[in-house]
Amino acid sequence: MVGTHTSQHVPPSAGSPTIAVVGSGPSGCYVAQFLSKTWPDSEITVFESLPAPYGLIRYGVAADHQGTKGVVRQFDRLFTRGGIRFAGNVTVGRDIDFSRLATSFDIVVLATGLSGDRELDVPRDPGARVVGAGALLRALNGFPHHGLSRDGTGRCTPLGSRVLVVGMGNVALDVLRLLSKDTAAFTGSDIDDEMLTQLRPERPATLDVIARSGASQAKCDAAMLRELIALNGVNIVASGLDEKDSGPVADLLRSSAAPARDEPGRTRVTFHFGLQPRSVTTRDGRTVLTACRRDDGTPVEFAADAVVTAIGFTQGAAHDDGCPGPDWAGDHVYRAGWLSRGAQGTIAENRKHAQSLVRSIVDDFEAGRITASRPGFAGVADLLAHRAIGFGDWQRIEAAEHRSARPDRCRRKITDLDQMLAIATGAR
Numbered sequence: 001m002v003g004t005h006t007s008q009h010v011p012p013s014a015g016s017p018t019i020a021v022v023g024s025g026p027s028g029c030y031v032a033q034f035l036s037k038t039w040p041d042s043e044i045t046v047f048e049s050l051p052a053p054y055g056l057i058r059y060g061v062a063a064d065h066q067g068t069k070g071v072v073r074q075f076d077r078l079f080t081r082g083g084i085r086f087a088g089n090v091t092v093g094r095d096i097d098f099s100r101l102a103t104s105f106d107i108v109v110l111a112t113g114l115s116g117d118r119e120l121d122v123p124r125d126p127g128a129r130v131v132g133a134g135a136l137l138r139a140l141n142g143f144p145h146h147g148l149s150r151d152g153t154g155r156c157t158p159l160g161s162r163v164l165v166v167g168m169g170n171v172a173l174d175v176l177r178l179l180s181k182d183t184a185a186f187t188g189s190d191i192d193d194e195m196l197t198q199l200r201p202e203r204p205a206t207l208d209v210i211a212r213s214g215a216s217q218a219k220c221d222a223a224m225l226r227e228l229i230a231l232n233g234v235n236i237v238a239s240g241l242d243e244k245d246s247g248p249v250a251d252l253l254r255s256s257a258a259p260a261r262d263e264p265g266r267t268r269v270t271f272h273f274g275l276q277p278r279s280v281t282t283r284d285g286r287t288v289l290t291a292c293r294r295d296d297g298t299p300v301e302f303a304a305d306a307v308v309t310a311i312g313f314t315q316g317a318a319h320d321d322g323c324p325g326p327d328w329a330g331d332h333v334y335r336a337g338w339l340s341r342g343a344q345g346t347i348a349e350n351r352k353h354a355q356s357l358v359r360s361i362v363d364d365f366e367a368g369r370i371t372a373s374r375p376g377f378a379g380v381a382d383l384l385a386h387r388a389i390g391f392g393d394w395q396r397i398e399a400a401e402h403r404s405a406r407p408d409r410c411r412r413k414i415t416d417l418d419q420m421l422a423i424a425t426g427a428r
């Protein structure tokens, strides 16, 4: 359990502010890092809902992109050597009132991200199978409660052999790659193999991508598309590619697109450009997405087993007490990362924004708009004594994940919260 004072945490020192960062995703960690460089004597606590730190680095960034996930090694050092306290398993708004936090710390930085999938704003039959890309990627990343539909035996319903993906940003490309990649090609990843088998017992025969824009305006990085094109067993088809379309995405598709045909054992990925979704209905047990061509309004229908939407992210459910509302505010309260800017930007961009946010926090402090007067963690410790887990506790979970990994996986994420907490606290 997290201590009120342990040797590795910097206790509050007169003159330095006490700081609470809410959320341990990249934004929260970068803010904590820059603040601790500015005020090495300040007491900084990073609160996190889950027993595991790092937000979307752990649960969003695709399991086969371990190089990207590797950024956590530098964040680990903040907690192991940098004197910053990790208070996991604590949801601000549920386990501690925001007002109690705000009266206990001199500076509060909210970095809670955006956890909800933005929904398609079209009429939709209740029986249609529509899955958010965030929920899908969380499930494949071993998230404890991803919310995907399950059958009577508790297994996730397979997505099926014909899947539509709406959107063509990098998250859509992650979905396409993870669904069409050979199981053998996940070597070295920490994909949740059980979820992969449940959701995708076999690679889909077809993946149709519905993009609103033309290929010239496609939002994905060319490197992501190249990675998809290079996969074994994938045929790429481009539909609606205009000869005027230019840029790396159009060029890549032109040079790699094959004739549209189904081949047993291969996944056909078809990119459809210039289509605006209009409705999602059901017919004969399938989900039907109707879209209109943006140039002439002609309707086009796609029947599929499931539709995956990859069109952005929003705050979680309105009734979620852990979502910062407008009343989570004050002169000493700041917002960072996706929560402040919307769901755009890479991990590196969060670093840049964290740096400029910390500059304005320091300006406020130096101008006397914030003072160093509140007790910090000691002001909330009584609420968390039997709840918060510290970084050492998290490291026990992580060690168990490494120990239980198959030889061809780098870890096997524990998806059961109770089990995580039992390991964290040393209970059997």
Ligand SMILES: Cc1cc2nc3c(=O)[nH]c(=O)nc-3n(C[C@H](O)[C@H](O)[C@H](O)COP(=O)(O)OP(=O)(O)OC[C@H]3O[C@@H](n4cnc5c(N)ncnc54)[C@H](O)[C@@H]3O)c2cc1C
Binding pocket: 022, 023, 024, 025, 026, 027, 028, 047, 048, 049, 050, 053, 054, 055, 056, 057, 060, 061, 062, 065, 068, 090, 091, 092, 093, 111, 112, 113, 114, 133, 134, 137, 171, 174, 321, 322, 323, 324, 336, 337, 338, 339, 344, 345, 346, 347, 348, 350
């Ligand atoms: C599917 C997907 C794939 C991505 N892949 C890449 C990639 O390959 N490369 C790249 O550079 N970027 C990638 N990104 C973007 C990157 O993940 C984001 O830029 C970044 O994670 C945003 O950071 P954040 O700290 O604002 O939010 P998050 O990472 O979401 O972190 C927010 C944290 O706050 C916690 N939290 C929420 N509410 C509370 C509360 N009330 N109390 C305590 N804790 C709370 C959450 O549990 C979470 O840990 C990807 C994003 C997604 C969605």
